[in-house]
Amino acid sequence: MRNIEIEKEHADLTANERHFVRFFEADNMNRSQYDNVPLYDKDAVRLLPCSGVSDFVHASKVITSGGEGGYYIIAQTPLVNPSKPRIDTQYNWLRMLWEFNVYVAVCLVNLGHESECDYYFNRSKGETYKVNNFEITTLDVGTDVNWSWTYYRLKISRKEGKKRYERVIQLVVCRNWTDDPRFSPMNYRDLSDLLNFVWSLENDSASQRRAQHGAVGERSVLHPFGSQ
Template sequence: SSGGRYLEMLAYFDISEQEKVSMQKNVIAEDVDDFIGRMTSMGKSQMMADHDNMHRKQRHIFSFTENLMKNRYKNIVLFDEGAVILSTGKRDKSSDTYIHATNIKTKFGNYVLAQSPKPETLNDWYRMIWQLNIAVIVCLIPLSTKEDCAKYFERKVGKKLKHKRFTIRTMTTRREEDCNIYELKFSNKDFKEDDRMIHLINFTKWKIIVRPPEPRKFLAMMRSVWATEASANSVGDDKTSSPTLVHGVTGTRRTGTYVIMSMLCRQMSEHHQISLLKVCSRVRHFRYSVMRNRICFTVLLESVLVFAADQGLVDRSNVDFQNAIKNIRNAVTIEEQ
């Protein structure tokens, strides 16, 4: 039963027991004689296939190193694999294709994880939004300082912001629990008859990374995003293929936590299953530094457990559930983050 599977999942959070188990036991191995036999029978083709398989898993940062001025931090690299590549038009240099953003497409969501715009990358930011037909933006910082994020929209209704060929006007705004939700009209001089609507959800309760939000507030924000995505995808042309743009400052810590949480919650909602480490590993493969921070990991763990209980997949009065929550909260201190 789904309840049984989730009780098995809770055993993952028994930290003391996990520490007794060597990770080496989880490595898939083959008998030495079988290995030699396989190499003998397959010969050169097997060796070349094994080498090619290893090489495919290698990641590169060529574009990152060639565009250092566009990056917020020199130690938060962008992998070429999965990176958003900007198309160029008559107003752009043919070589101006770089932006610090990663597109991850999965059956549990289509996302762009991005560094927040800098003043000198604001035009690239708008180009990406236009090119990818972005209809929903999730901003996970309170936008209280221009150092964290260049202003790319106005907060007051009726105000507009112009930048080169782009104009973005704030049409409506409302407060929903811990989110400010904006409806924006986005225009491009090169496509005068193609004004677009963008829905922006600004979550304001995670200003300092070591002071994360309560899981229930984080989940409430996620549900607001889901509802907005459903609404945005029900109108307009070809919106179903439009990714959701998610950003904080670096596009790795808060951003990665939200994206993985959303993917796992959709998996639980649709299939009553969870693939915690598999999903984390997939996102980390394409976006550097995601889940590096232990506090982000504990926020993720508690949030998905609370969601599982909300879905009725596990009984929140169950002792294992309660112990799992307790272990998560005690697993890391601010000094260890």
């Protein structure tokens, strides 16, 4: 005799298992900062199909209380100067920002640090950085009064056929952030000011996202920049 309740319980448990099949596919591990921090399949970000290019990016959706479709993205930063077996991840990073209509990005690593994050834009106002069919122009640069973070307003454009489309992204780089548990990343006042500043940049449009990028793109790491 079948036990419907047991079968249902087993089905529910199986559905909630944390698999990471795609992490081990092809060269996806070589697109990841750490081999021992797998990207779970559940709520993983998947890029649109693109001929000759992987759809993998080390990033996850974090579901919020923002109603239907409410989530923000936690993503691994582009790898610095990738060499074999590591693979260049700048292009897929920009594809993610574009395809998921990211409007605000928060960086919790040291940009340009040899072991943490590659530059995907130019820090000087008015300069343009190119990656494949993307162009990123730095429109504005500013810092807070305590030098805790730097703000960049970036214009990202993408050429599709004969047309070029443009968007603006607000990027906030936390200058004093650290993942070292022995140290506090920021004092409470600076962290509170930073959170309020990030939230003030957000657009109410449900179609625009926030992306937070650090050393990895997995939700098991504590991330303070969730929705209000």
